[in-house]
Structures are given as structure tokens and as C-alpha cells.
Amino acid sequence: YLARQDFVAAELAYDRTRALAAAHALTGELVELARRRAELAVHRQAPDALGQAREALERATTAGAVDVILRSTALVAVCLARNGERAEARQLLDRTMETLREAGAARDLAEIRVWAIEAAIAMGDVPWSLDEVARVQTYAQEIGNVTLRTRADRLRARVESLRSRQDSGADLERFLELSARLGQSDDFGTLRQMAADLALELVTA
DSSP states (O other), rough: OOTTTOOHHHHHHHHHHHHHHHHHHHHHHHHHHHHHHHHHHHHHHOTHHHHHHHHHHHHHHTTTTHHEEEEEHHHHHHHHTTTHHHHHHHHHHHHHHHHHHHHTTTHHHHHHHHHHHHHHHHHHHHHHHHHHHHHHHHHHHTTOOHHHHHHHHHHHHHHHHHHHHHHHHHHHHHHHHHHHHHHTOOOHHHHHHHHHHHHHHHHHH
């Protein structure tokens, strides 16, 4: 459901599965379900997403579930990035990805890279986003994982949109700066040269 971004169906499925796991005291399943619940909250950008991600991380740590710890850590990092805590978010993601690289867990690493891209987009970091997207796309292509490739393609589209917005903002700043300089000069020759510079800036931007 999450892969299709059907969040309502995902929440219903979560509620049914959690009730079943609780009824049968399936501790390991409850730990994983806490992570999935947090993942849904992060996808939705729910106000309590960070709290749910931290709760999932705490449950996983108590249970000693290493894979859930790493995935929950990535969710915490995305929430921190969205809250403007960039340094801590990047540190958590770098550490998590390094752990998976050392373990040779390529599939899990690709999943964490997806969350790293979400964090990078939240930070406005286009170069980092594009690097991670390329890695996920390449891996998905190599193993023939259509779902992962689709997610990566969607993320690339978002990154390209972000880059376009950033470029437009930079162009506007240059225009305003040169316009201000034009207004500060009384010399006709200087005005003409500055106007030519302004036109060149806009054409070549």
C-alpha cells in the first residue's frame, strides 16, 4: 500500500495486523509494526511523525532488532531534516548507510538511500539528492526491482522540480541585484553597460 501511496489502505492494514499481533503476543511483529506505523506517519508528514519514529527506534533497541533499528533511525533522520536539524539528520543517515555498506546489505542500503533522498530534499540539497537517486536507480535496474525503480524515478522528478525552483530563485536574486545597481548610477555610459550586463545575465542564466 505504501509503495502505491495508498495511505488509507495502509493504515487499515496496519490496524488489522497490529490487533492480530497483540492478541497472540507476537513481540517481534509488534516491533516491526511500530516501524511501519512510523513509516506511514513520515510518508504523510504527520505532526507526530518524529515521536512515532523515536518510539519505533526505542522498541527496536529494546528488542535488539538491528534491521528495525537502522530503518527506524532513517525515519528519525528524515523527520529531523524536515524540522531543520540538518547536521544531526545527515550524521544519522551517514552512520546508518555506512553500517549497511560494511555488512554488504545492498538491498537494505537501497531502502535507506530512499529515505536519505527524502531528507536531502527537505534540506534543499540537490547534489546529494541526485547522487543517491542515481545509486538507487542503478541498483533497482541491476536486480530488476520495478517497485524500487518507480520510487527512485518519482524522487528524481521531485529533485528536478526542486532544482528548477532553486534556479528560478537564483535568477530572481541576480535580477534584483543588477536592477538595484542600475538605480544607483547616474552615469549614462555606466547605465548602458550595466543594462547590457543585466540582459546578458538573463539570457545566459
